[in-house]
Amino acid sequence: MASIHLAICDLTCSYGSNIALDGVTFQIRRGDFVGLIGPNGSGKSTLLRTISRVLRPQLGEILLDGQDLSLFKQVDLARRMAVVSQENPVDFDFTVEEIVMMGRYPHLSRFEREKPGDLEKVRQALEMTGTLSLARRPVTELSGGERQRVMIARALAQDPEVLLLDEPTSHLDIGHQIEILDMVKRLNKDRGLTVIAALHDLNLAALYFDRLILVKDGKVFALGTPVEVITKDNIRAAYGSEVLITRHILSGRPQVVLLSGEGLGSGPGSAAGPAPPAGWRVSRVRVHVIGGGGMGAPLLEGLVNMGFQVTTGVLNIGDSDWEMARTLGIDVVEAPPFSYIGEKEHLQNLEAVKGSDVIVLANIPFGNGNLKNLEAAIQAADSGKLVIVINDRGAGRRDYTGGRGTRKLEQLLEKPVIVARDDREALEILVQRAPELLAAGHRSPAAGH
Template sequence: MQSVTLRINNIACRYETTNVLENINFSATGGDFIGVIGPNASGKSTLLKSISKVLKPHTGVVLLNERDVYTLKSAEIAKNLAVVPQESVISFAFTALEVVLMGRTPHLNRFEMEGTKDLIIAKKAMELTNAWHLRERPINTLSGGEKQRVIIARALAQEPKALLLDEPTDHLDINYQIEILDLIKRLNKEEEMVVIAVFHDLNIASQYCDRLILLSKGRIFAAGRAGDVLTRENIEKVYGIKVTVKQDDISGRLIIHPQRKRMTKATKGRVHIVAGCGSAVSLMNGLVDDGYNVSLGVINIGDSDYITAKALELDVVEEKPFSHITEESYEKNLELIRQADYVILTNIPIGFANIKNLKAAEQAENLIIIEKEPIEDRDYTGGEAIKLYRQLRANATLVGDSHAALQILKSMESQAKR
């Protein structure tokens, strides 16, 4: 595959009169894997939109092979550059295969139908993302994780030389996170594909990216290798939290450990949360604000829920990134669950890496389950998680979101005091 170059020269973007990005400069060539990190509203997604010709910069220029992308036809850009957005809205009930075949559109002439070659390329892309078995299912019936794998397959079907991804693993269970990111990393190196990806998880960014760009308030705060960007001082200034940064014993990559900072004194009952993928951020903040004694586990280091829990000074049972729950962590989690007056299980994907959390939840005295999607759409264990979840569900209080969980918890506490 012939490599491409991307050059972002002094771009600035705004929405109406609000400046979102200013003075952004960097370049990428074949084989570069660049991670874009930063707090919410720092301009990460806007940067990708600007590069991909969705949002034209107010000033500056984006060059693809030294040509301004805003002077190129969309089909020409799509032959070189594919995008996996944070959210993909597909209004019609296309099958998963039909969606992936849409990635072949830039390579077809006007009114030309897909041929055998296009089908072979689409099939390969779906096999690479472990989505071929979904080919005949309507896209609007797929779970978030399944849909995300199809969207990534569609991007690969374009046969791009550069790939832009906006938080690509947000909807994926841990095993698919590793699988997809390993695939992207392999294509990045073997095919010299340029990869620019937005990550909210600093540990994942450290694990996979050759270079990082840390954004703060629309500007580049730091850029370079992970060791130069992910420093304790940089993270504290940009994210407003104190952390410990150390090197992983196995991978040699950096691991970020937030330090404790509690804002509210706990005066109410004990609540243990089983969560992940950022599903309990607002819940933990709400519980702490209401004065509950909150704990969390088992959770992988670097997960958004982990970072929030550490910042709130909660008791946390943790595992290394991408690791299965060990017996030691399982026992620690069991102890916190047994001590808790209430246990809350959030709407998380369940794979073999975290299925022990369901088993531990069986010991809950009062279990509240936040259910936004049926377990069948979140099971990655071949049915084992479904069986355990249904047993839990039969004896639990069901709610639809974190706010409802807080309300039902207050009601249960009020009744217990009578």
């Protein structure tokens, strides 16, 4: 196991009477690649500034290879630790090479000129960051991504053991964000560089960093692997946001999907509905969605966002509704890709229908492969279940069965079902009927209190 490179011990730091860091303690191993995350004002930047000795802590200590950082001369610390700040204003027309050469100053005596070895270190730093071709250009002419790479090159020219980065991807578009993090990750791997970086983008942090430290109110709230730190409970507690945690399709790393917030679901195609009645626990209402062809996805998202228990089926594996259900963590009755619904899947779907309070038939197209989904809705209505049918354009325009789908839909509509024009109206109906559904199932809204 790698040795402890950096130890933060009970660190407390204040701005006047405002405590910015409160008893922060953690350890960084040599060669670690660590991301600092947390809401604005949580203390991420203050922590980096304190580690780099820009700020002096009121209490606690920072140890670099077991030595108290406060005992280091500034020039000695600069030879071992480099910092790339959040803002790097350069108002003069220094060339890129001149900017990067500034990283060699800790290795030069007061009036000493650069030696061939220093020039070689600068060349290596430019090469590692992909900025060698920019060496003669004024830094003021560079794009944001190019300038950030130059600042990292300057830090690398210091030949440090530890690299601190404060929001290295801020103000960059997604392409440049990926470029910067790919580069830093490569440097960590190839040079064994210990890296600590503060990021505001949770998905990028989870995707790139091996360990994460979640900071809240100046304290370490969670520390561990991305899987251990990026959880629904941690994000809710630290950020006050309701999220879903999914897995990146290639890396398997956790990714954050925002569920709630002002204006969420107000755009075109959204199924966001009204708030449930005060006191009623919609989480006790079980809704089974019969979807397919992407017509159920907004409805599934809206239902989960509002707190209903949701199941769905039958959906073919790979269908966009199936993808959404998997993303949202919904139980799915599934069939093989591009196949007809078989008797086995049909019976599983009927079991899901039986276990639900409400069945919602999305505005799906009908083909010979999914007619059993219509039959499931008919059986639900026959059994006395509340069935909501979303039907905004009639069956004829979405029937690809030569009329069989239309006849089955007409059969369903003759039963005591509720017809909604769109997903939003279906959600409004569900909210209106929630008290009745809970009472019918003897599930009092006060249960559990």
